Amino acid sequence: MATSVLDHAGAAGIHPEKTGFLSWITTVDHKKxxxxxxxxxxxxxxxxxxxxxxxxxxxxxxxxxxVSPEFYNQLFTMHGTTMIFLAVMPLSAMFFNFMIPLLIGAxxxxxxRLNAFSYWVFLAGGLFLNSSFLFNAAPxxxxxxxxxxxxxxxxxxxxxxxxxxxxxILGIASLAAGVNFFVTIINMRAPGMxxxxxxxxxxxxxxxxxxxxLSFPVITVALILLMFDRLFGTxxxxxxxxxxxMLWQHLFWVFGHPEVYILILPAFGIISEVLPVFSRKPLxxxxxxxxxxxxxxxxxxxxxxxxxFSTGMGPIADxxxxxxxxxxxxxxxxxxxxxxxxxxxxxIQMKTPMYFALGFIAMFIMGxxxxxxxxxxxxxxxxxxxxxxxxxxxxxxxxxxxxxxxxGAYYWWxxxxxxxxxxxxxxxxxxxxxxxxxxxxxxxxxxGLEGMxxxxxxxxxxxxxxxxxxxxxxxxxxxxFSFLVFIFNVIKSTRSKVHAPADPWNGATLEWAIxxxxxxxxxxxxxxxxxxxxxxxxxxxxxxxxxxPPRVSGAGxxxxxxxxxxxxxxxxxxxLFIALLHHDGKFGPLYIFGAVSVLFYSIFHWxxxxxxx
Amino acid sequence: MDSxxxxxxxxxxxxxxxxxxxxxxxxxxxxTAMEVGAYEIAHREGVPLHDFMHTALIPVLIVLSGIKFALxxxxxxxxxxxxxxxxxxxxxxxxxxxFVILALLSLFIYEGKFSELIGPLAKVAGP
Amino acid sequence: MDxxxxxxxxxxxxxxxxxxxxxxxxxECLFFASLISVYLVYKGKSLVGPYPxxxxxxxxxxxxxALLLFSSLFVVLALNGxxxxxxxxxxxxxxxxxxxxxxxxxxxxxxxxHFFHEGLTMQKxxxxxxxxxxxxxxxxxxTIGVIWxxxxxxxxxxxxxxxxxxxxxxxxxxxxxxxxxxxxVIFPVVYLMNS
Numbered sequence: 001m002a003t004s005v006l007d008h009a010g011a012a013g014i015h016p017e018k019t020g021f022l023s024w025i026t027t028v029d030h031k032k033x034x035x036x037x038x039x040x041x042x043x044x045x046x047x048x049x050x051x052x053x054x055x056x057x058x059x060x061x062x063x064x065x066x067v068s069p070e071f072y073n074q075l076f077t078m079h080g081t082t083m084i085f086l087a088v089m090p091l092s093a094m095f096f097n098f099m100i101p102l103l104i105g106a107x108x109x110x111x112x113r114l115n116a117f118s119y120w121v122f123l124a125g126g127l128f129l130n131s132s133f134l135f136n137a138a139p140x141x142x143x144x145x146x147x148x149x150x151x152x153x154x155x156x157x158x159x160x161x162x163x164x165x166x167x168x169i170l171g172i173a174s175l176a177a178g179v180n181f182f183v184t185i186i187n188m189r190a191p192g193m194x195x196x197x198x199x200x201x202x203x204x205x206x207x208x209x210x211x212x213x214l215s216f217p218v219i220t221v222a223l224i225l226l227m228f229d230r231l232f233g234t235x236x237x238x239x240x241x242x243x244x245x246m247l248w249q250h251l252f253w254v255f256g257h258p259e260v261y262i263l264i265l266p267a268f269g270i271i272s273e274v275l276p277v278f279s280r281k282p283l284x285x286x287x288x289x290x291x292x293x294x295x296x297x298x299x300x301x302x303x304x305x306x307x308x309f310s311t312g313m314g315p316i317a318d319x320x321x322x323x324x325x326x327x328x329x330x331x332x333x334x335x336x337x338x339x340x341x342x343x344x345x346x347x348i349q350m351k352t353p354m355y356f357a358l359g360f361i362a363m364f365i366m367g368x369x370x371x372x373x374x375x376x377x378x379x380x381x382x383x384x385x386x387x388x389x390x391x392x393x394x395x396x397x398x399x400x401x402x403x404x405x406x407x408g409a410y411y412w413w414x415x416x417x418x419x420x421x422x423x424x425x426x427x428x429x430x431x432x433x434x435x436x437x438x439x440x441x442x443x444x445x446x447x448g449l450e451g452m453x454x455x456x457x458x459x460x461x462x463x464x465x466x467x468x469x470x471x472x473x474x475x476x477x478x479x480x481f482s483f484l485v486f487i488f489n490v491i492k493s494t495r496s497k498v499h500a501p502a503d504p505w506n507g508a509t510l511e512w513a514i515x516x517x518x519x520x521x522x523x524x525x526x527x528x529x530x531x532x533x534x535x536x537x538x539x540x541x542x543x544x545x546x547x548x549p550p551r552v553s554g555a556g557x558x559x560x561x562x563x564x565x566x567x568x569x570x571x572x573x574x575x576l577f578i579a580l581l582h583h584d585g586k587f588g589p590l591y592i593f594g595a596v597s598v599l600f601y602s603i604f605h606w607x608x609x610x611x612x613x
Numbered sequence: 614m615d616s617x618x619x620x621x622x623x624x625x626x627x628x629x630x631x632x633x634x635x636x637x638x639x640x641x642x643x644x645t646a647m648e649v650g651a652y653e654i655a656h657r658e659g660v661p662l663h664d665f666m667h668t669a670l671i672p673v674l675i676v677l678s679g680i681k682f683a684l685x686x687x688x689x690x691x692x693x694x695x696x697x698x699x700x701x702x703x704x705x706x707x708x709x710x711x712f713v714i715l716a717l718l719s720l721f722i723y724e725g726k727f728s729e730l731i732g733p734l735a736k737v738a739g740p
Numbered sequence: 741m742d743x744x745x746x747x748x749x750x751x752x753x754x755x756x757x758x759x760x761x762x763x764x765x766x767x768e769c770l771f772f773a774s775l776i777s778v779y780l781v782y783k784g785k786s787l788v789g790p791y792p793x794x795x796x797x798x799x800x801x802x803x804x805x806a807l808l809l810f811s812s813l814f815v816v817l818a819l820n821g822x823x824x825x826x827x828x829x830x831x832x833x834x835x836x837x838x839x840x841x842x843x844x845x846x847x848x849x850x851x852x853x854h855f856f857h858e859g860l861t862m863q864k865x866x867x868x869x870x871x872x873x874x875x876x877x878x879x880x881x882x883t884i885g886v887i888w889x890x891x892x893x894x895x896x897x898x899x900x901x902x903x904x905x906x907x908x909x910x911x912x913x914x915x916x917x918x919x920x921x922x923x924x925v926i927f928p929v930v931y932l933m934n935s
Contacts, residue, residue, distance in 0.1 A: 110756045175767060183759045186698070187750040213763060214709055217771035225778065225873070234862045234869040236778070242787040242866045250717060251774060301709060305720075317720060631820055638813035642806060645927075649802050652932040674928040681809075681924045689816050690917045698752055699762050706766030710773030717777040 026562035028112035034098030041090035048082035072457035073140035080143030102511035105190025120570030125169035132162035139163030147237035147248035192529035204269030219255035253304035267404030278354035279346025292331035325375035352426030356407035363399025388448030414500035425489035432482035439475025508533035565606035572599030786865035804847035811840035
């Protein structure tokens, strides 16, 4: 029998706790890690939202000077970077972490400490990026950091160093999680849960992890080259030294396009879980849903240069990428028809999650339509770099991902926290969000086609942009307010102490078979699965709703021990990257040596610490 | 743990397997020598096969290194006896890696040449 | 520790750690593909010298290549020994692997120093930038591999790597082979495909 880490810890004078603040630092429990992701991501989401509100206030009237042009550049860069990397991705990660082991009938992920490490590195990256504001040096070159604006010559401050290094840190977190969840889903399913019986959210998560694993290395290389240019004076993207700025664009978008599928596929998965439950009908066309997801991911690697139609690649390249982009609309369309087929003829339960799910379908269709308009390269020459594009991606990222993540939040809240969210407030949230969202972003299609460019800190009067911009700002304020409603709902519901049952929605999947919130070991007995919608199966065999599952002792179930080392290793990673920023200072080598020592020391203890009792 | 019969038979033949690996090691060494040989031939005038190798050096090197790659992956990395999942993970990654390299090469180096090939169509399509 | 705890049942029969290292290797394929692409895209585009044909020392690099190839053979033999419980075979061949790794790194360090003295730096031209980045990151991977193998050697000497724990060594061996396989691509592409 392995000695527990507590014995070793006692010898070393460190005691990982089971409760309290330290229990969160040392936790390796996927459910706690999920909550950590969710809380952090939501705070970053609010920060990104605040950045958006300031942008909208600045654009509310022509020739405005609420913020300086320099600060405006920081605002839109950080808004984009924050929303993509610090909000949508980790909000999805909240659901990956909390729900995937439950959906597949496992006790935890394949590598619990690596899972914790991913979270702490993500937090480090998010804090690092946002700490730039303290130095008045927030990233200001756009979330896509185009060369050679991002070069030392044209971005002499620390802004783009914060950006590149911050993204590298986040990339490490994502890659580690990618390996972890890929192995978990492939290897840790309950007996009988063949891949083709898995919940669609698990499939979409699996495909998303594959996209992360295969696309993040490309941006890692791009960022390395950029940092070498900025820190060491190489000329990868410096034209005077022979560098080609187009190389940056290609490398970035080879990553960047799969990245948007990383942002939307988990949302697709959530919707595929919510619609069946609230239509009381199995998902229409399960196999088509799985294969279309795979096809989207595969094709997603072949369309990246549709972000570059105006860069003069030549007619062959333009045509190839235009055609591939149009092709990708097909599997996406399959999904939309299948969602509609799921709802059609069902017994619709209009609860809050369903509102957001239906809202998702409508908003995502609109975003998809503007997307397909972009795919025609000639038409895109007018649309690109205008507000039309801003409209498109907000419809798919907010109307798509955020609506779906919100649906997931209302859906899974009772399971995660043990109480329901108030229905009335939930519906109010929905309507405010739907109205606010459309008021903000629909007019952008119009001003975009009328010629308003992206990333401008103001516009002159008399061009016809004034009234619609003002409308968009009002819409944004309503949208922001809708989230206050959500926060109020969370606080009110948490205080209400009304306990949620294990299965409040008559759910189809395994997570609803265990108490709310789940006990640490998830399942007292690992279930055996006989088909899709495993819990509906069970209820069918049982002849109706299952009785409330009791909370049991869990004696004899081996769980991984808590550990300090993932946290410490993350600290080492952060220190290493900070040291990189100071590499040419007087103590540069010393900082690097110190950081590497912390990292190696932590990894060493991590490796030799017994993982399981 | 491998469960296929072939893999299990393979697991128990330790002494023969060690010798197999040594043989592969020698083949790898010979292939490397051939690569360097091809390079030398391509760069020395008047040597037999110089003209052929001068034009065909790249395909020759691709073939030789491809064989070395396959030998290490299949035998040393044990993929020959592993199941389809591991083979699939590595193959798909390699496929995508090759695609990225070829795509970037096409976009940066060969775009002009493609346009020449397509000729009239290209004139119709663009300014 | 009982065998069940060491190798719990998985849906595919493949241990989690083995699947993890292969997944990681798949990801690394894209990392090196990007670096190789950058090298190839910038080949011949340097504005000033030194140029590759002027300073490459093929014999030296060939020796390094051979060393790395043989180290792959040695690590397979070492893994064999570990799985059989043959301590001498395990540790002997592992030591040889590590030695080859050291000499490869030594070759690279010598090469880099020599190039530096010939006037080739990362900043000098695109060749320097892309060459040092590609081979430098490969060399870093080799170094990490050597450190990993050394720690397994030390654990092996202390008797902590019985056949039941061979999987941990197998992970390192797979990583090591991958590093070798990347060099199998870099050697012809960078050094030999020169006009």
